[in-house]
Amino acid sequence: xxxxxxxxxxxxxxxxxxxxxxxxxxxxxxxxxxxxxxxxxxxxxxxxxxxxxxxxxxxxxxxxxxxxxxxxxxxxxxxxxxxxxxxxxxxxxxxxxxxxxxxxxxxxxxxxxxxxxxxxxxxxxxxxxxxxxxxxxxxxxxxxxxxxxxxxxxxxxxxxxxxxxxxxxxxxxxxxxxx
Amino acid sequence: xxxxxxxxxxxxxxxxxxxxxxxxxxxxxxxxxxxxxxxxxxxxxxxxxxxxxxxxxxxxxxxxxxxxxxxxxxxxxxxxxxxxxxxxxxxxxxxxxxxxxxxxxxxxxxxxxxxxxxxxxxxxxxxxxxxxxxxxxxxxxxxxxxxxxxxxxxxxxxxxxxxxxxxxxxxxxxxxxxxxxxxxxxxxxxxxxxxxxxxxxxxxxxxxxxxxxxxxxxxxxxxxxxxxxxxxxxxxxxxxxxxxxxxxxxxxxxxxxxxxxxxxxxxxxxxxxxxxxxxxxxxxxxxxxxxxxxxxxxx
Ligand SMILES: Cc1cc2nc3c(=O)[nH]c(=O)nc-3n(C[C@H](O)[C@H](O)[C@H](O)COP(=O)(O)OP(=O)(O)OC[C@H]3O[C@@H](n4cnc5c(N)ncnc54)[C@H](O)[C@@H]3O)c2cc1C
Ligand code: FES
Ligand code: FES
Numbered sequence: 001x002x003x004x005x006x007x008x009x010x011x012x013x014x015x016x017x018x019x020x021x022x023x024x025x026x027x028x029x030x031x032x033x034x035x036x037x038x039x040x041x042x043x044x045x046x047x048x049x050x051x052x053x054x055x056x057x058x059x060x061x062x063x064x065x066x067x068x069x070x071x072x073x074x075x076x077x078x079x080x081x082x083x084x085x086x087x088x089x090x091x092x093x094x095x096x097x098x099x100x101x102x103x104x105x106x107x108x109x110x111x112x113x114x115x116x117x118x119x120x121x122x123x124x125x126x127x128x129x130x131x132x133x134x135x136x137x138x139x140x141x142x143x144x145x146x147x148x149x150x151x152x153x154x155x156x157x158x159x160x161x162x163x164x165x166x167x168x169x170x171x172x173x174x175x176x177x178x179x
Numbered sequence: 180x181x182x183x184x185x186x187x188x189x190x191x192x193x194x195x196x197x198x199x200x201x202x203x204x205x206x207x208x209x210x211x212x213x214x215x216x217x218x219x220x221x222x223x224x225x226x227x228x229x230x231x232x233x234x235x236x237x238x239x240x241x242x243x244x245x246x247x248x249x250x251x252x253x254x255x256x257x258x259x260x261x262x263x264x265x266x267x268x269x270x271x272x273x274x275x276x277x278x279x280x281x282x283x284x285x286x287x288x289x290x291x292x293x294x295x296x297x298x299x300x301x302x303x304x305x306x307x308x309x310x311x312x313x314x315x316x317x318x319x320x321x322x323x324x325x326x327x328x329x330x331x332x333x334x335x336x337x338x339x340x341x342x343x344x345x346x347x348x349x350x351x352x353x354x355x356x357x358x359x360x361x362x363x364x365x366x367x368x369x370x371x372x373x374x375x376x377x378x379x380x381x382x383x384x385x386x387x388x389x390x391x392x393x394x395x396x397x398x399x400x401x402x403x404x405x406x407x408x409x410x411x412x413x414x415x416x417x418x419x420x421x422x423x424x425x426x427x428x429x430x431x432x433x434x435x436x437x438x439x440x441x442x443x444x445x446x447x448x449x450x451x452x453x454x455x456x457x458x459x460x461x462x463x464x465x466x467x468x469x470x471x472x473x474x475x476x477x478x
Contacts, residue, residue, distance in 0.1 A: 021193035042186025062225040132289025
């Protein structure tokens with residue numbers, strides 16, 4: 001069985017012909033060329049394949065493409081707007097929360113969903129929300145710090161910039177966020 | 180010999196349909212007898228299909244059945260089969276009144292699985308370790324089933340036949356779970372012991388106590404991952420019913436539960452460990468439920 005579906009990927013409606021057994025993860029990576037979303041385990045355990053469907057963080061390795069017909073899909077490629085990184089992405093760089101980077105796209109999608117719902121999470125909130133995203137490199141501390149830092153920055157541009165954690169030099173990627 | 184399964188792809192031709200009514204879903208199940216499976220969140224089914232522990236030629240999606248996602252408070256609590264674990268954990272109808280159910284949903288391993296997974300999938304997958312089931316048993320849940328030839332309600336403790344097996348006929352699906360009403364003197368608690376926080380249970384326990392003054396008027400003690408199906412401990416319930424809680428009584432009930440269960444040894448724990456841990460969890464769950472029922476501290 002093949003079927004036409006319409007999904008809105010990172011803001012753009014796409015019409016795609018997909019097989020009945022095609023997984024959203026593979027459609028995104030192979031048909032759409034959006035390789036930011038990663039295949040880690042394929043069985044729901046690692047979170048590397050997390051994307052947002054209608055805003056919710058969902059495992060694309062366990063989602064049939066035909067079953068998201070009509071939905072809004074956001075991948076890590078859709079976080080930056082007009083070449084400006086999302087504050088979360090900036091915070092990840094600033095706190096050195098990326099080592100090999102394999103877990104990072106999934107981490108970002110889960111964390112973005114958290115911050116959209118809970119703009120000022122506690123450290124425990126962050127750890128609870130992100131326990132389905134595994135990282136083999138960082139030990140998580142820097143990732144948690146990045147999410148809390150991004151929440152802080154999301155808090156308002158009038159807030160004085162905090163010194164970067166870990167003494168890491170502030171990298172400037174994309175245009176500055178604050179006017 | 181090691182065998183490798185490819186979890187990258189879902190192998191095999193697969194048809195996918197989205198019926199617009201429960202009746203249509205039952206007709207489809209009947210039509211594809213044995214070859215069709217209902218797909219809710221897919222967090223059990225797609226894993227099993229990938230690992231070739233299940234087979235299907237046709238998946239029946241439930242997206243066009245919004246009534247199955249409803250949670251209502253009429254005469255107790257009614258959960259639509261496709262209500263997600265997260266929607267139950269966050270429902271105002273569940274909070275406080277059905278504390279054990281809320282705790283069971285919150286004990287689910289990860290956010291993504293809570294967002295995708297449904298209570299109907301958790302029940303119908305019939306794992307002995309399914310987190311919601313002990314809590315549902317504690318509230319005398321009845322499973323509302325519908326098939327081609329009509330509806331029936333089955334008490335949840337009669338739904339499970341063994342690991343992965345239920346009494347559902349090939350053309351039947353679970354529509355709803357109806358939990359008994361709670362009163363002001365009802366308190367409940369769910370506790371789960373996992374290997375790590377994000378894991379399925381080694382042992383889980385749900386307790387519901389109905390307090391009348393200083394006495395336990397009625398109670399339920401249900402356990403997961405300690406037998407081929409989730410079970411109630413009739414012995415522990417008998418020990419508690421009509422009594423005023425004391426440290427000795429709580430211990431007796433816990434011992435009764437530990438004696439009654441039939442745990443196995445597997446990669447997560449040994450049987451002896453499960454038996455011991457079940458006793459400890461039962462004690463803790465009774466104490467919590469009693470405190471929530473407004474009872475005086477147990478000494
Ligand atoms: C990484 C990971 C972690 C997990 N952690 C936990 C955990 O902590 N606790 C826990 O209890 N479980 C856990 N699970 C198991 C699973 O997520 C749950 O059992 C979940 O509730 C299944 O719901 P679903 O909607 O995804 O079911 P599906 O996979 O869609 O369906 C499961 C089965 O039920 C059948 N079914 C679904 N709905 C109906 C219906 N209405 N009528 C009849 N049959 C139906 C399907 O045909 C299928 O056989 C985990 C799974 C993964 C992958
Ligand atoms: S690849 Fe989807 S959870 Fe690991
Ligand atoms: S940075 Fe390597 S897995 Fe997280």
